[in-house]
Amino acid sequence: MVAPLIRLARDSDAHCIAVMSRCLIEVGLRGWSWDPARVKRAMRHREVCIVVAEINHRIEGFAIAEFGDTRMHLSLLAVNAAQQRQGIGRSLVAWLEQSARTAGMAEIQLELRANNPGGRFFYEALGFEFVRAVPGYYSGIETALRMQKTLRSTIFEKAEFNFSFKNKHL
Numbered sequence: 233m234v235a236p237l238i239r240l241a242r243d244s245d246a247h248c249i250a251v252m253s254r255c256l257i258e259v260g261l262r263g264w265s266w267d268p269a270r271v272k273r274a275m276r277h278r279e280v281c282i283v284v285a286e287i288n289h290r291i292e293g294f295a296i297a298e299f300g301d302t303r304m305h306l307s308l309l310a311v312n313a314a315q316q317r318q319g320i321g322r323s324l325v326a327w328l329e330q331s332a333r334t335a336g337m338a339e340i341q342l343e344l345r346a347n348n349p350g351g352r353f354f355y356e357a358l359g360f361e362f363v364r365a366v367p368g369y370y371s372g373i374e375t376a377l378r379m380q381k382t383l384r385s386t387i388f389e390k391a392e393f394n395f396s397f398k399n400k401h402l
């Protein structure tokens with residue numbers, strides 16, 4: 233397989249991303265949560281990063297992530313069915329994980345539908361751990377699984393901070 237080009241999404245990608253979200257992630261849920269207008273709004277948000285995986289000028293995968301103070305939230309991720317199991321999903325997450333590490337994030341968190349064992353296996357293969365089930369997360373009716381990957385230990389940093397703080401007042 234040709235290695236995918238991972239790049240930031242452009243306005244003209246919004247429709248394709250929204251359709252992939254509807255068909256690959258939101259399938260069976262009420263309404264269309266990530267429609268093209270929402271994807272475009274997200275692109276303009278300073279704390280949101282949207283990346284696409286392109287092969288031969290065709291978008292085959294995408295991911296949407298939100299950066300908080302210490303946590304990156306992976307909101308959406310999908311790869312076209314015909315291109316799955318070729319490392320595209322792994323490349324998208326690796327790109328975002330590198331950005332999260334550079335930005336000093338302590339962890340990456342995400343939710344996925346409880347009836348998506350393939351998605352759970354995928355995230356586990358990438359080092360994510362199950363945190364807890366969140367009932368009603370999708371459309372108020374469907375349960376989500378929350379998963380998390382720790383990038384750096386905040387407990388150690390807090391201990392270090394307390395230590396240096398105390399020392400200053402000796």
Ligand SMILES: CC(C)(COP(=O)(O)OP(=O)(O)OC[C@H]1O[C@@H](n2cnc3c(N)ncnc32)[C@H](O)[C@@H]1OP(=O)(O)O)[C@@H](O)C(=O)NCCC(=O)NCCS
Pocket residue numbers: 256257307308309310311312315316317318319320321322323343344345348349350351353354355357358
């Ligand atoms: C989940 C998804 C993004 C994975 O993307 P992908 O490009 O197929 O995944 P990769 O090829 O990078 O897989 C990396 C590793 O994850 C694991 N993995 C991926 N899909 C898996 C599956 N269905 N079952 C078991 N393990 C899986 C494997 O260990 C794989 O490595 P391998 O192929 O060398 O064995 C893709 O299947 C998808 O778009 N699914 C529909 C939407 C979705 O579920 N999104 C995630 C929740 S929002």
